[in-house]
Amino acid sequence: MTVPYCTPTDVRDAARLNISTTDFEAGITQMINTVSLKLDEYHNMPSGGFAVSVDTTRHYGYDAIVRGRLYLDVPCLSVTTLTNGDTVVIPSNGYRLHPRNEPRKHYIELLSSYGYTWGFYDDGEISVLGKFGYSTSVPDHIAEACAMWAGYLLKRYQGALQDATANQELGQLIYSEAIPKQVLALLRSRGPSL
Numbered sequence: 408m409t410v411p412y413c414t415p416t417d418v419r420d421a422a423r424l425n426i427s428t429t430d431f432e433a434g435i436t437q438m439i440n441t442v443s444l445k446l447d448e449y450h451n452m453p454s455g456g457f458a459v460s461v462d463t464t465r466h467y468g469y470d471a472i473v474r475g476r477l478y479l480d481v482p483c484l485s486v487t488t489l490t491n492g493d494t495v496v497i498p499s500n501g502y503r504l505h506p507r508n509e510p511r512k513h514y515i516e517l518l519s520s521y522g523y524t525w526g527f528y529d530d531g532e533i534s535v536l537g538k539f540g541y542s543t544s545v546p547d548h549i550a551e552a553c554a555m556w557a558g559y560l561l562k563r564y565q566g567a568l569q570d571a572t573a574n575q576e577l578g579q580l581i582y583s584e585a586i587p588k589q590v591l592a593l594l595r596s597r598g599p600s601l
Contacts, residue, residue, distance in 0.1 A: 409440045409443050409444050409454060409455065410443060410454070410455035410457070410458045410460075411436070411439045411440055411443050411553075412439070412442070412443045412446060412457055412458065412545045412549050412550055412552075412553035413439055413443075413545075413550045413551075413553040413554040413557065414439070415429075415431075415432050415435040415436055415439065417550065417553075417554040418435050418438075418439065418554050418557045418558045418561065419431075419435070420554070423554060423555070423558050424558050424561070424562070431561065434561065435557060435561060438557040438560045438561060439553060439554075439557045441560075442553050442556045442557045442560070443553055445556075445586075446549060446552060446553060446556075446594075449586075449594065450541070450594075451481070452481060452540055452541055453481055453539055453540055455540065456481070456539070456540030456541050457540065457541050457542055457545050457546060457549045458540075458542070458543065458544060458545045459484060459538045459539065459540040459541075459542065459543050460543065461538075462487050462536050462537055462538055463536070463537075463538075463539055464534050464535065464536045465479070465480065465481070465534070465535050465539060466532040466533070466534050466535075467479075467480075467532060467533045467534075467535070468492075468527075468532055468533075469492070469525075469527055471533070472525050475516065475517070475525070476505075476514045476515065476516050477514060477515040477516075477525065477533060477535075478513065478514045479512070479513055479514060479515070479535070479539075481539050481540065482511035482512065482513060482539065482540065482541060483504065483511070483512045483513075483535070483537055483538070483539050484510065484511065484512070484537070484538040484539070484540060484542070484543060485537050485538045486499070486502075486504060486512075486515070486535055486536070486537040487536045487537050487538075488534075488535075488536040488537075489502060489515065489533075489534075489535055489536075490533065490534045490535075490536075491523070491525060491526055491533055492525065492526055492527030492528065492531035492532055492533045493526035493527060493528050493531060494528065494531070495523075495526070497517070497523055498521075500518075500521070501517060501518055501521040501523045502515050502516060502517050502518060502523070503515070503516050503518060510542070511541065515535070548593055548594070551593060552590050552593045552594055555587065555589060555590050555593070556586065556587060556590045559587045559590070
């Protein structure tokens with residue numbers, strides 16, 4: 408399910424498009440949902456990964472274990488339940504999330520003092536129930552990128568989806584882009600470190 412990373416009011420804001428009417432509300436909302444999904448895809452996040460509110464389950468096979476560590480395919484913010492591949496639920500004091508002092512965790516290590524090892528029954532998988540993504544609330548740079556990109560799309564629609572526009576004063580022909588340069592610059596300078 409798509410989580411909107413900004414609101415129509417953010418797009419219509421005086422500092423952005425300065426639109427005081429709500430005539431375009433449904434269209435702007437649809438653009439925000441599309442852009443939010445594209446931001447997740449751009450950063451290889453699960454849907455809603457920049458505003459995680461519910462636990463989800465991800466499954467891992469033996470190929471995800473390297474040197475005794477279970478490497479996660481997307482960052483994890485917290486683990487609710489860790490179930491080994493042999494169906495044993497490992498208590499929270501039987502493992503550690505790493506890196507230790509970072510908000511996003513990338514692998515799980517079992518503690519040898521508790522005697523747990525990764526195990527599998529035939530066709531078994533390790534399942535991790537928890538919050539997977541970048542953050543539990545939308546980071547400012549993602550909200551700004553979402554509002555900027557949605558505003559760009561709205562203006563493209565209002566310009567009849569032209570691939571190019573002319574600036575008479577400067578004598579320039581300006582070609583449109585899939586993702587505006589300003590949005591890419593914002594995402595590259597502040598994007599998640601995975």
